[in-house]
Amino acid sequence: MAEQGNGESGAAVTGGEGGSESSAVDNPGLPPHRPRLADVDEKAAKRNERQVSVLFLISIIGTILSFIGYFVVGQTEGNLGDLRLQNTLLGVGTALAMLGIGLGVVHWAKTLMPDHEIVEDRKPLRTEEDRAEAEQIVTEVIDETQIKRRPLLRNTLIAAALIAPLPAVVMFRDLDRSDDFGPERMRHTLWDEGVRLVRDPTGTPIRASDLTIGSAMHVIPENLPEISSHGERIAEKAKAVVLLMRMNPDDFEHTSPGRENWTHEGIIAASKVCTHVGCPVALYERHTHHLLCPCHQSTFDAAREFKVIFGPAGRPLPQLPITVDAEGFLVARSDFTEPVGPTYWERGEA
Amino acid sequence: MSASKTTYTEADYLAVDEYEPKTSGGRIANYMDKRVAGTGMVREFGRKVFPDHWTFMFGEVALYSFIIVVLSGAFLTFWFDPSMATTRYDGSYAPLQGLEMSMAYATSLELSFDVRGGLFMRQLHHWGALLFVMAMAVHMLRVFFTGAFRKPRELNWVVGASLLLLGMGAGFTGYSLPDEVLSGNGLRIIDGMLKGLPVVGTYISFFLFGGEFPGSEIIPRLYSLHIFIIPALILVLIAVHLFLVVVHKHTQYPGPGRTERNVVGFPVGPVYAAKAGGFFFIVFGIMALISGTFQINALWNYGPYDPSPVQAGAQPDWYIGVFEGVLRLVPGTIGDLSLDWVIPTPWGGNTVAFPILLGILPVAVLFIGMFLWPWIEAWITGDRKERHLLDRPRNAPTRTAVGTAAVTFYMIMWGMGANDIIATHFSLSLNDITYWSRVLIFVGPVVAYILTKRICLALQRKDRETALHGHEAGVIEVSPDGGFHERHQRLSDHELWTLTSFEAPRPSGPRPNAKGKVTAVEKLRAGLNRMWFEERVAPVTREEYQQALEHDHHDEDGGLEAAGSSQGRITRGGD
Numbered sequence: 044m045a046e047q048g049n050g051e052s053g054a055a056v057t058g059g060e061g062g063s064e065s066s067a068v069d070n071p072g073l074p075p076h077r078p079r080l081a082d083v084d085e086k087a088a089k090r091n092e093r094q095v096s097v098l099f100l101i102s103i104i105g106t107i108l109s110f111i112g113y114f115v116v117g118q119t120e121g122n123l124g125d126l127r128l129q130n131t132l133l134g135v136g137t138a139l140a141m142l143g144i145g146l147g148v149v150h151w152a153k154t155l156m157p158d159h160e161i162v163e164d165r166k167p168l169r170t171e172e173d174r175a176e177a178e179q180i181v182t183e184v185i186d187e188t189q190i191k192r193r194p195l196l197r198n199t200l201i202a203a204a205l206i207a208p209l210p211a212v213v214m215f216r217d218l219d220r221s222d223d224f225g226p227e228r229m230r231h232t233l234w235d236e237g238v239r240l241v242r243d244p245t246g247t248p249i250r251a252s253d254l255t256i257g258s259a260m261h262v263i264p265e266n267l268p269e270i271s272s273h274g275e276r277i278a279e280k281a282k283a284v285v286l287l288m289r290m291n292p293d294d295f296e297h298t299s300p301g302r303e304n305w306t307h308e309g310i311i312a313a314s315k316v317c318t319h320v321g322c323p324v325a326l327y328e329r330h331t332h333h334l335l336c337p338c339h340q341s342t343f344d345a346a347r348e349f350k351v352i353f354g355p356a357g358r359p360l361p362q363l364p365i366t367v368d369a370e371g372f373l374v375a376r377s378d379f380t381e382p383v384g385p386t387y388w389e390r391g392e393a
Numbered sequence: 394m395s396a397s398k399t400t401y402t403e404a405d406y407l408a409v410d411e412y413e414p415k416t417s418g419g420r421i422a423n424y425m426d427k428r429v430a431g432t433g434m435v436r437e438f439g440r441k442v443f444p445d446h447w448t449f450m451f452g453e454v455a456l457y458s459f460i461i462v463v464l465s466g467a468f469l470t471f472w473f474d475p476s477m478a479t480t481r482y483d484g485s486y487a488p489l490q491g492l493e494m495s496m497a498y499a500t501s502l503e504l505s506f507d508v509r510g511g512l513f514m515r516q517l518h519h520w521g522a523l524l525f526v527m528a529m530a531v532h533m534l535r536v537f538f539t540g541a542f543r544k545p546r547e548l549n550w551v552v553g554a555s556l557l558l559l560g561m562g563a564g565f566t567g568y569s570l571p572d573e574v575l576s577g578n579g580l581r582i583i584d585g586m587l588k589g590l591p592v593v594g595t596y597i598s599f600f601l602f603g604g605e606f607p608g609s610e611i612i613p614r615l616y617s618l619h620i621f622i623i624p625a626l627i628l629v630l631i632a633v634h635l636f637l638v639v640v641h642k643h644t645q646y647p648g649p650g651r652t653e654r655n656v657v658g659f660p661v662g663p664v665y666a667a668k669a670g671g672f673f674f675i676v677f678g679i680m681a682l683i684s685g686t687f688q689i690n691a692l693w694n695y696g697p698y699d700p701s702p703v704q705a706g707a708q709p710d711w712y713i714g715v716f717e718g719v720l721r722l723v724p725g726t727i728g729d730l731s732l733d734w735v736i737p738t739p740w741g742g743n744t745v746a747f748p749i750l751l752g753i754l755p756v757a758v759l760f761i762g763m764f765l766w767p768w769i770e771a772w773i774t775g776d777r778k779e780r781h782l783l784d785r786p787r788n789a790p791t792r793t794a795v796g797t798a799a800v801t802f803y804m805i806m807w808g809m810g811a812n813d814i815i816a817t818h819f820s821l822s823l824n825d826i827t828y829w830s831r832v833l834i835f836v837g838p839v840v841a842y843i844l845t846k847r848i849c850l851a852l853q854r855k856d857r858e859t860a861l862h863g864h865e866a867g868v869i870e871v872s873p874d875g876g877f878h879e880r881h882q883r884l885s886d887h888e889l890w891t892l893t894s895f896e897a898p899r900p901s902g903p904r905p906n907a908k909g910k911v912t913a914v915e916k917l918r919a920g921l922n923r924m925w926f927e928e929r930v931a932p933v934t935r936e937e938y939q940q941a942l943e944h945d946h947h948d949e950d951g952g953l954e955a956a957g958s959s960q961g962r963i964t965r966g967g968d
Contacts, residue, residue, distance in 0.1 A: 066890070066893050066894050066932065066933075066934075066935065067860060067889055067890075067893040067932070067933040067934065067935055067937070067938035068886050068889050068890055068893070068935075068938070070649065070650065070652065070890055070894070071649045071650070071885075071886040071887050071890055072649060072650045073649060073650035073657065074649055074650070074887045113509055113510060117509070118507070118509065119485075119506065119509075120485050121484075121485030121486050121487055121506055126505075126506065126512060129509065129510075129512075129513075130512050130513050130516070130685055131685050131686060132685075133510055133513040133685055134513055134516075134681050134682060134683075134684050134685005134686055135681075135682065135685050135686070136685075137513075137677075137678070137681035137685065138678045138679070138681040138682035138685060139678070140678070140681075141674045141675070141677040141678030141681055142674065142675060142678030142679070142682075143678075144671070144674040145671045145672060145673065145674025145675035145676075145677070145678055146671070146674075146675060147671070148667050148668075148670060148671030148674070149667070149668055149671035149672065149675065151667060151671075152663070152664050152667035152668045152671065153668070156663050156664045156667060157664065158659075158664070160445075160650075160657050160658060160659065161440075161442050161657070161658065161659065161660055162442075162650065162655050162656070162657050163441075163442040163655060163656045163657075164654060164655050164656075165642055165653075165654055165655060165656060165781060215600065216600075218599075218600040218601070218603055218610075219599045219600050219602075219603050219604050220603070220604075221603075221604040221605075224599070224604075226595050228605060229595075229605070243701055244699075261701055263701075272609075273477070273478075273479040273493070273495075273609060274477065274604075274607075274608050274609025274610075275609075277607055277608075277609075277698070277699070277700060278604065278605045278606065278607060278608055280699070280700050280701065281581075281605070281606055281607060281700035282605070284700055284701045315701065316700075317585075318725075318733075319585065319720075319725060319748060319749075320581070320582045320584070320585025320586055320589070320720065320749070321581045321582070321584060321585040321588075321606070322578055322581055322582065322585075322703055323578075323700065323701055323702065323703040325701075325702065325703045325705075326705065337703055337704065337705040337706070337707065337813070338578065338582060338703065338707070339717075339720050339721045340721060340812070340813065340823060340827070341725060351725055351726045351731075353824055353827075354721070354724070354725060354827075355720055355721060355722075355723050355724060355725040355748045355752070356725040356726075356748070357725040357726060357731045357732045357733030357746065357747070357748050358725075358731060358733050384585070384588075385584070385585035385588045385589060385746070385749075386588065386589060386733045386744050386746040386748075386749070387588040387589070387594060387595045387598075387744065387746070388588075388590070388591050388592055388593075388594055388595055388743050388744060388745075389595055389743065389744075390742075390743075390744040391735060391738075391740075391741040391742030391743060391744060392735055392737075392741060392742045
C-alpha cells in the first residue's frame with residue numbers, strides 16, 4: 044500500500060495547451076492556524092465535553108424509546124393507529140440513538156480533537172525503473188510461453204476460449220419452458236366466436252340493457268376463471284382484458300369496411316392493453332369518448348375506432364367484434380383480428 | 394511494493410520473532426502483525442491525510458446509505474418469500490383478508506402488519522435505496538463539475554458510473570418484488586419496452602418472464618438479481634472504487650498551501666475517522682427519522698397484481714422517472730403517420746417500435762456520454778497532465794456549461810415523468826405540458842449552456858476585479874477636489890492565491906499528425922477546442938497585480954485608495 048502512486052512522474056508532464064500565466068503571488072502556504080476556544084480555555088473544553096456526553100445520553104434515551112415502541116405498543120393486530128405509533132416510536136427512537144452518537148462524535152472531533160491541517164506529499168508514483176522492470180517481467184513471461192513463436196497455439200486457444208462460454212449462454216434457453224414457445228402465441232387470446240363477455244371480477248354475463256349510453260364496464264372472457272393455474276390465468280388475462288362502452292350509435296364517426304357489425308346497438312369493445320407498452324387503458328371519458336392510459340397518457344378516440352389522438356402509442360387499440368347470443372348476452376364474434384398490446388418485432392402488418 | 398529488498402539475511406527472519414511487546418495492546422498487535430502484517434496497514438492508514446470539504450461528503454452518504462440498505466434488506470429477507478405461488482391472505486389487515494394473492498405480496502403484508510418493526514425496516518430499506526441513488530448522482534455531479542474525473546482518475550469515474558447504473562438496477566428489481574398492482578404495472582412497462590427492441594426484444598421478454606407476461610417466474614428471478622447478483626457487483630465495485638481512492642489519494646480544492654504535489658487535510662486517526670464514522674450514524678439517524686415519520690410505498694392500498702386495474706398518477710421511484718418521462722415525451726403518431734413502422738418482408742413484415750426506440754435513445758446517449766466524458770474532454774482540451782487540484786466550476790466555464798446542459802436535458806425528461814402530477818397540482822393542461830416539453834428538450838439544454846457559460850465568465854471577471862482591486866470596504870471617502878471614492882480592502886495573499894491560481898489556456902488550433910496532414914477528425918477537435926477555450930478570463934498575472942499595487946500607491950499620494958470599475962480590465966479571447 045505504502046508505495047502506491049499516481050502512475051506518472053510529475054516532472055514529465057507537459058503543459059496544457061496554450062500554457063498558463065504566472066500567478067499574481069507565490070503560493071503563500073497554509074493560512075495561520077486559529078486556535079479554537081477549547082484550545083485556549085479549559086472551561087470551554089469542559090463545556091464541549093459535557094455537550095458531547097449529553098448527546099450520548101440522548102442516544103441512550105432513543106434506544107429506550109425504540110424498546111417502548113416494540114414492546115409497549117406490541118403486536119398491532121392490523122390496527123393502523125397502533126402501527127403508525129409503533130413505526131413512529133421505532134423511527135424516532137432509532138433516529139435519536141443514531142444521531143446522538145453521530146453528532147456527539149463529530150462534535151467531539153471538531154471541538155476537542157486537534158484541528159491542525161496536515162500536509163502530506165503525494166508519493167511520486169511509479170519510477171521509470173519500476174516501470175522498466177515491470178515491462179521486462181511481462182516481456183519475459185510472454186517469451187517463456189512461446190506464444191508469439193507458435194501461432195498455432197495462440198490461434199487454437201483463442202478459438203477454444205471464444206466458443207467455450209457458449210454452452211453457458213445456451214443453457215439459459217429453458218428460462219422459458221412453455222409448450223407454445225415463440226411469438227405466434229401473442230396473436231391469440233381467450234376470445235373466440237360465442238365467448239361471453241363477463242364482468243371483471245364477478246364473472247356475471249352482460250346484457251345490452253345493462254349498459255346505459257355513456258357507461259363503461261371492465262370485461263373478461265367467461266372462460267378465463269376456468270384456468271386453474273394462477274400464472275397461466277394472469278397471463279391470459281393480461282391479453283384478454285376488454286373495456287366495454289356504450290355510445291350513441293350516431294356518435295360513431297368512422298367505421299372501416301368489414302367492421303360494420305362489430306358493435307351492438309352502440310356498444311363497442313376494445314382491448315384494454317395499451318399499444319404503447321401495455322398498461323391498462325382504464326380511464327374512459329364519456330363526453331368525449333376518449334380513452335386514456337394513465338401510465339403515459341396515450342389517448343384513443345372510441346368514436347373513430349380507437350384512433351390515437353395523443354401520446355406515445357403508435358397504433359389504435361384493437362377492437363373486439365361483438366354481438367349478442369340467443370339468450371341476449373353479449374358475446375364475441377371472434378378473437379381479436381390483430382395481436383393486442385405493445386408493438387413487437389414479429390408483429391408485422393396485422 | 395516497489396524497490397523492496399531482494400535478499401534477506403537470517404537475522405532479518407529471526408528479528409520478526411524477537412520483538413517482545415510490553416503492553417497487552419502491543420501483544421495483540423504483535424500477534425496480528427506476525428500473521429497478517431498489520432503494522433503496514435496502520436502505518437499507511439493511521440495518519441493518512443484526507444482533505445476536508447463539505448462536497449466530499451456525498452460519496453460518503455452513498456456508501457453509508459448502501460450499508461443501511463444492506464442491513465435493512467437482510468432483515469427483510471428473513472420474512473419475505475419471493476414466490477408467485479398463490480395463497481389466500483389471512484393476515485391481520487382486514488380489507489385484504491380472503492383475497493387470492495402471491496406469497497410475495499402476502500409476506501410483504503406480513504412484514505408490514507405482523508412483524509413488529511417490519512414496516513419500519515421496509516420503509517428504511519426503500520428510503521435508503523432512494524438516498525443511495527440520489528447520493529451517487531449528486532456525488533457524480535460534484536466530481537463532474539470540479540473536474541475530479543480527470544487523469545489519473547478516469548477509470549474510477551467509470552467505476553462510479555457503473556455503480557450508479559447498478560444502484561438503479563438494484564432499486565428497480567426491488568421495487569417490483571412485492572407483486573402488487575403498482576409494481577406489476579412497472580414490470581408491464583418494462584415488458585412493453587423490451588418487446589419494442591428490434592429482433593431480440595420479444596425473446597428477451599419471454600426469457601425474462603418465463604413465457605408470456607407476467608407468468609409465474611419473474612419475482613424469484615428478480616429476487617436473485619436483487620439480493621445476490623446486483624449487490625455482489627456493487628460491493629466489488631465499491632471495493633475497487635475505494636481502493637483507487639487510496640491509490641490516487643483524494644483530490645483537493647485549490648487554496649493556499651495546496652499544490653498538485655501534496656494533500657492538505659486531517660489525518661484518519663483520530664479526526665477523520667471520528668468525523669466520517671460519526672457521519673455514518675448521522676446518515677443512519679436521518680434515514681431512521683424519515684422512515685419513522687414519512688410513509689413510503691403503502692403497498693396494502695394497491696391490492697395483488699392483476700393486469701386490469703391501474704392507478705392514475707402512479708409514479709416510479711425518482712431515478713426511474715427519466716425513463717418514464719421520455720416514454721411520455723415521444724409522440725407515437727405524427728398526424729396520421731404512425732411511428733410503428735412496418736418493414737415489408739416475405740413472412741408478413743417486421744415492426745419497428747420507434748415510440749420506444751426514440752425514448753431509449755436520449756437516455757442511452759446521456760449515459761454513454763457520461764461514461765466516456767473523461768476521454769471526450771481530454772481529447773478536446775488536449776490536457777494530458779495529472780490533476781489533483783480541483784477546478785472551481787467557474788474556472789472551467791465550458792465544462793460547467795456542458796454539465797448544466799446535460800442536467801437540463803435530464804431534468805426535462807425527468808419532469809415529464811411527473812407531467813400528470815404537475816398538471817393536476819398546478820391546474821395545467823397535461824397535453825400542453827407534453828407539447829412544450831417536446832420543444833424544451835431541444836431548446837432547454839442550449840439555453841442552459843449559454844446562460845451557464847455567461848454566468849461563469851461573469852463570476853471569473855468578478856474574481857479578477859476583486860483580485861486586482863480588493864474588496865469593497867463600504868467606506869466612501871471624499872477627495873479634496875470633491876470626488877467620491879469607495880475605499881477598497883486589499884486581499885491577503887492567501888485569498889489572492891485562491892482567486893488567481895488557475896489555468897485558462899488559449900485555443901490550440903489544429904495540429905498536423907506524424908505525416909504532416911491535418912485530418913478531418915483533428916479539424917473537428919480543433920473546432921471543439923476553440924469553442925472550449927475561446928472565451929476566457931485570464932487569471933491575474935504578476936505584472937498586472939504589481940501595476941494595480943502601484944496604482945494604489947499613486948492614489949495613496951492623494952490620501953486615497955480608489956478603484957473605479959473602468960480599471961477592472963477584462964481579458965477576452967486572444968488577449
